[in-house]
Amino acid sequence: MPASTSVLYQFSLQSLNTFGIAATARAYLHVTKKEQLLGVYADGAWATLPKLILGGGSNVLLTGDFDGLVLHIGLEGKELIGGDERHHFVRAAAGENWHAFVQWTLAQGLGGLENLSLIPGTVGAAPIQNIGAYGLEIKDVFHSVTVFDPASGETRVMDAAACRFGYRDSVFKHEGRQLIILDVTFALPKQWQPNLRYAELANEPGMQDAPSAQQVADAVIAIRRRKLPDPAQIGNAGSFFKNPVVAGAQCAALLERFPNLVHHAQPDGSEKLAAGWLIDQCGWKGKSLGAAGVYPKQALVLVNNGGASGADVVTLARAIQADVQARYGVLLEPEPVFV
Ligand SMILES: Cc1cc2nc3c(=O)[nH]c(=O)nc-3n(C[C@H](O)[C@H](O)[C@H](O)COP(=O)(O)OP(=O)(O)OC[C@H]3O[C@@H](n4cnc5c(N)ncnc54)[C@H](O)[C@@H]3O)c2cc1C
Numbered sequence: 428m429p430a431s432t433s434v435l436y437q438f439s440l441q442s443l444n445t446f447g448i449a450a451t452a453r454a455y456l457h458v459t460k461k462e463q464l465l466g467v468y469a470d471g472a473w474a475t476l477p478k479l480i481l482g483g484g485s486n487v488l489l490t491g492d493f494d495g496l497v498l499h500i501g502l503e504g505k506e507l508i509g510g511d512e513r514h515h516f517v518r519a520a521a522g523e524n525w526h527a528f529v530q531w532t533l534a535q536g537l538g539g540l541e542n543l544s545l546i547p548g549t550v551g552a553a554p555i556q557n558i559g560a561y562g563l564e565i566k567d568v569f570h571s572v573t574v575f576d577p578a579s580g581e582t583r584v585m586d587a588a589a590c591r592f593g594y595r596d597s598v599f600k601h602e603g604r605q606l607i608i609l610d611v612t613f614a615l616p617k618q619w620q621p622n623l624r625y626a627e628l629a630n631e632p633g634m635q636d637a638p639s640a641q642q643v644a645d646a647v648i649a650i651r652r653r654k655l656p657d658p659a660q661i662g663n664a665g666s667f668f669k670n671p672v673v674a675g676a677q678c679a680a681l682l683e684r685f686p687n688l689v690h691h692a693q694p695d696g697s698e699k700l701a702a703g704w705l706i707d708q709c710g711w712k713g714k715s716l717g718a719a720g721v722y723p724k725q726a727l728v729l730v731n732n733g734g735a736s737g738a739d740v741v742t743l744a745r746a747i748q749a750d751v752q753a754r755y756g757v758l759l760e761p762e763p764v765f766v
Contacts, residue, residue: 447662521551538640662731
């Protein structure tokens with residue numbers, strides 16, 4: 428291990444995951460320089476140990492202790508690096524806090540990321556599940572990403588096509604799951620227009636009269652504060668399940684039995700169902716199983732009522748999945764990464 432790095436042992440991860448689940452890592456390294464990462468992967472002593480890349484811990488469910496090395500990404504830095512005719516290019520290092528970065532772009536007078544305000548976590552994790560909210564996804568404002576590939580020991584740049592973004596999905600969840608994101612570059616529009624496609628946002632006070640990007644951000648923040656639990660108060664990982672996408676025919680058959688089914692037509696003819704509505708209809712909203720529960724204001728969010736283990740959350744999630752499957756024939760897929 429290079430002398431410049433300092434590995435800690437039997438390290439508690441409880442404050443490093445927004446669910447607030449107690450778990451311990453066999454070894455832990457706070458990575459503030461790219462060289463530390465390169466050093467770990469170049470050192471045979473660490474080669475066989477499992478590794479977990481951790482950002483803000485807001486999209487992971489720790490199901491037990493981690494018998495390996497946690498690499499906690501703390502790389503910092505953000506800058507405007509230029510542009511083309513239509514875009515400003517802004518780059519941020521992977522360890523930057525996402526919301527603070529969004530606020531920083533707005534303070535520079537750069538709109539484009541405001542709909543993604545207040546999403547917890549880091550810049551580096553944002554492309555992993557193509558974070559999205561209020562009518563915008565990362566892919567809509569993405570330029571490129573710099574990754575370190577432990578398999579080859581090389582660093583390379585990937586464009587949007589190489590990232591294969593989808594709904595809460597990217598190549599980093601599949602063949603690219605070993606890649607470590609070092610920084611992300613965004614292409615923000617020079618001709619900014621508010622994105623008010625999402626009705627709930629369009630209906631917020633002040634949104635009807637040519638709002639500024641900062642005003643849109645403030646409206647998004649207000650809505651999110653009303654609807655979602657603050658992880659600092661009550662442990663959670665945001666939406667616990669993805670909204671299931673089903674074939675048009677399956678949706679039509681469901682509508683015959685459940686006329687109030689919430690569904691959104693997709694460009695390819697499939698239909699996206701509202702997972703929160705399905706869970707609510709199965710009677711889970713506000714219910715608990717052991718120390719894990721379903722948030723009373725939003726059935727899509729599972730919470731740690733205090734002292735929940737990862738296993739408690741998994742048991743609750745499985746019970747919800749079974750009920751939704753039995754009633755609607757739809758399998759809910761968890762959004763957080765189980766560790
Ligand atoms: C209250 C709340 C609200 C939320 N709302 C939304 C929302 O509106 N929309 C949305 O899309 N998500 C939402 N989320 C989920 C979460 O905030 C995002 O997925 C976020 O991008 C996770 O960032 P993180 O740094 O915490 O990632 P972590 O939880 O630390 O990691 C998530 C995954 O990414 C990997 N990873 C992390 N950093 C890197 C890196 N640098 N390189 C390679 N792999 C990496 C990890 O290994 C893990 O597999 C919400 C979560 C909470 C708690």
